[in-house]
Amino acid sequence: MMRARWIFGLAAGLILAAAGRDRFDDWIDATALPSLVLETSVEVTDRNGALVRAYTVADGRWRLQADLADVDPRYIAMLLTYEDRRFYDHGGVDLQAMARAVAQALWNGRVVSGGSTLTMQVARLLEDGTTGQMGGKLRQMRVALKLERELTKDQILSLYLLLAPFGGNLEGVRAASLSYFGKEPLRLTPAEAALLVAIPQSPESRRPDRAADRAEAARDRVLARAVTFDLLEPEEATAALREPVPGVRKPFPAHAPHLADRARAEDPAAREHHLTIDLSLQKKLEELAVQAVTGKGNQLQIAMVVADHRSGEILASVGSAGFKADARQGFVDMTTALRSPGSTLKPLVYGLAFDQGLAHPETLVDDRPMTFGTYAPQNFDRQYRGEIRVREALQLSLNIPVVALTDALGPAKLLSAMGKGGMRYALPGDQPGLAVALGGVGVTLQDMVQLYAALARGGVALPLTWRMEGDRAEGQRLISAVAAWQVGDILAGLAPPPGAPQNRLAYKTGTSYGHRDAWAIGYDGAHVIGVWMGRADGTPVPGAFGAEVAAPVLFQAFSRLKLRLDPQPPAPAATLLVSNAQLPQPLQRFRPRNGAFVAENAPAVVFPPDGAEVELLARGLKVKVEGGKAPFTWMVDGTPAATASSDRETLLSLNGTGFVTVVVIDAEGRSARSRVRVW
Structure with a gap:
């Protein structure tokens, strides 16, 4: 009888466990996941894939796409060792780690280590949830279990690489590496990798640009853990400890800004734009552009275009000496502006x-x-x-x-x-x-x-x-x-x-006429x-000649x-x-077909030249003649305006503004004319 009861009880327990398991599975399957399609920064790259320019996402954050292949393997190893050593073994929630965390808290009277897995952290980041409240923790566990059923481990890890907070408006390991180190995260020093592991645990209080001492202390703890688990040799860790923590954020790449903006405007839905430019050459010419205008007034501007004429590919495009709202109007792309050649x-x-x-x-x-x-x-x-x-x-x-x-x-x-x-x-x-x-x-x-x-x-x-x-x-x-x-x-x-x-x-x-444009090609x-x-x-640049200003730059x-x-x-x-x-x-x-030679020393109206636009002075319109024999007669629209003038420069009275025809006649009856617009 006892044996029968024991068997019955065991069977009933198994049935209840199975039923509970099925209900638990149904509960997990019914979990509504947040969107896994995340907005990332629009990126503009050069012909070799190097980042030329990046843009923030809609809320002003830097969030650059990064896959496992884009990140230093040593960083990944340090991350898993420090945050979730059983990442590839658990199903999203690590009960063993949680039990250890509870035991350590009870023994020490304070939280010593957390029980959150990387998957749970991804769940929190996806929903921008809290960490300390029980309801939030349970929600993270449920979402984490669902994520493990929907995604591979590498996909979950890639989400962490994209979403991990690094202080301020930096999200993701790639944005952090570019901002703090000025380089892609594919090649990191041990000290750099350890710092990137440490910051997300407390991103605002460990920001290197605001709290370098706390960032350094957290980094050093990661380095110590790396030595414990044989990720680093003691000598490597010792050298890494001496490496200074970056105290300022570096600007994100912003080269060829006019061309990058053009690419984005042409295809606003694209997240990546691959340009033919060579970033190394682009940087050199941007530096040359700044040098070319330095010390030559605050309005002189420059633009340059370099192309491989064999393929037709543009290798560098400099729209101005600086992409900023200044007296030079640096936001204007002068490579596409219509100018007189x-x-x-x-x-x-x-x-x-x-x-x-x-x-x-x-x-x-x-x-x-x-x-x-x-x-x-x-x-x-x-x-x-x-x-x-x-x-x-x-x-x-x-x-x-x-x-x-x-x-x-x-x-x-x-x-x-x-x-x-x-x-x-x-x-x-x-x-x-x-x-x-x-x-x-x-x-x-x-x-x-x-x-x-x-x-x-x-x-x-x-x-x-x-x-x-x-x-x-x-x-x-x-x-x-x-x-x-x-x-x-x-x-x-x-x-x-x-x-x-x-x-x-x-x-x-x-x-060009009036020294408005100086060219060299x-x-x-x-x-x-x-x-x-x-x-x-x-507006004119007095004394600017293409041969003297633009040619040396060419x-x-x-x-x-x-x-x-x-x-x-x-x-x-x-x-x-x-x-x-x-x-x-x-x-x-060669003999001209329709041209007629002008007699030697014939008069010529040198100011205002034909086709010019000139301002009417209070005293009248200034005119000047070269060649010819004095005295001179000046006519405006067929009406004499000055007669028997022995001077080669004079002022003519006008009735108003608009288009006028000025004619000069010398003592021998030879004439020249100029049609201008007076304003």
Whole structure:
């Protein structure tokens, strides 16, 4: 009878236990888990995967994605040893650890060690719950048990790496490593690993930047535990104890900020953006940008773009000398701002002229005063050199010859070539005129670099790209390989500016009207670099010339490249390499089609120049004439405004503002005109 009762009781106990187990399983299965899809910081990386820039999540916290493979294995070992040595053995709740914690508390009269597992800590972090209240602890246990059923151990550990608090707005081991050590957590010293293990236990009171002494004491306890469990040799621990705790937080990477913002705006849903830039080169050029404007006033700004012209990939993009709201307007991305290119479009004009059979580098062209209808361009230095080779005309950046070539080509053909090359442009008044060849059009630095990349690539235009993903567009031929080589050969013959590194480059400088923009763009056998300097608001920079301001920076930028190749490959087989005398007769001299030579010493209105916008002074409109024979008669819109004036400068009375035509007539009846807008 006793035996039967014992068997019955055992069976009943087993049945009740099984029923309890089933109800417990049902209770765990019914647990509603918090969302496991967590917002992480948007990251921008370079071509090699290095972090270029990161953004905080919506609540202002730094929470960067980190997997086990991204973290130093020694940190993981220290973490598990210090926080949860049976992590891979328990099911989310470690009853053995809890029993030990209770026994230690009863024996010592205080809490000596906690019984929470890493899984329970993850449960608390997911729900932002409390640690000391019984209800909160039970909830953590229930969520932890559910997590263990839904996720692998490595997935749970990865959640801890993402959510662990490290003080302030730092969440996750990667954010902490970048902020406290300035590096990724893949390679940590023993002292760094121990500190990252210690901080989350009391993240605010152990913040190294606010409580270095408490952070150090907690770190040292982790190091001692690591020695006890043979994770470190005593000598390693001793050396680690001498390593100072970082006393300040380091800024998160924020390089190429304008390009990073552009990438994010273009694809706001993406959490990662992989750019073609090289972070090492980007840093060097950002430093160069700061150096270039230092000591030159608080408004001078700079922008630079570096590309590999063989692939079309942008390797560095500097939108300003500093990404901040200052007098330089550093938040404005000057690589994409529309600015006047000055003389930097001239190489394209010459390349088109070579292709059209209008000229050859050895062709003779006139550099004398010339008018094209009502347009009377002048050279920048107001000097004229007579008959000169096309090669020298481009190297000296003379205006008269390039306008004559543009007139023969037609300005529409120049604009068409710019569009074919992928350039966006803005025309004043939307009317193409000959002034386009001298910078009378708005273009961006990035597009100008794209144009010069086409010259370097043998005349094939390829859109520049800054994303690693996506298909690459096919190139379009802009000018022939022969014409591109001829232009490059001319530009490569320019000497470096005084004091610049002796890099051999094919380069061109430019200065826009009123010294508002200073440019220098050049290329070698692999890279093309563009430099723009000026003021972001478009106001003049007195005395700023591209050759003197931007060109030295261009050569310094090239000296920071790892690879530098000669800019000129061998000449294409069809290239005509002869002197002027050996050229076919039509190519020996270029004659303007529609231009008319101006008589020697003819008058010219030098202020205000044609097309300018000028302020009306209280005393009237200031005008100035060069050349011609006094006395002079000045007319405004056909009405005499000053007669028999022997001075070359005078003031004209106007009835109001708006567009006016100013005409000067000298003693011999020769005239010149200028149409301007007065405000």
